[in-house]
Amino acid sequence: MSKPTVLLADDHPKLLEKVENLLKKNFEVVGRVGDGQALIEAAIKLEPDVIVTDISMPIFNGIEAVKRLKESGCQSKVVFLTIHADPDYVRVSTSLSALGYVVKPRMGTDLIPAIQEALTGRIFISPSLHYLNCA
Secondary structure (H helix, E strand, C coil), X not given: CCCCEEEEECCCHHHHHHHHHHHCCCCEEEEEECCHHHHHHHHHHHCCCEEEECCCXXXXXXXXXXXXXXXXXXXXXXXXXXXXXXXXXHHHHHHCCCCEEEEHHHHHHHHHHHHHHHHCCCCEXXXXXXXXXXX
């Protein structure tokens, strides 16, 4: 059985490499991009099962890129991986049908479960954010 496919988007190449190394045992990373425009183009071309994206990126931020992808009919599940521990960002991401919201300091423990939950259609928010009353 083939592994679920994942597209990564972040403007920090070292972080992209670290995320890919974390995921490669369980998922097939089909692409890594560094800005929102490249994310849109790669997602349309590659049609990954899951997109893991940062919020703060050049050209289009992750939220704008995901909004445009959803408007275009993209069916990929979305998990945000970001430094922003802000309930407003969590609310916006879930309003865009994102199924995961992971803060970067919890990447090692939360990202794989977030992707797995997204693949089943369930929402995962880093437990450290629950105190913010985000969802």
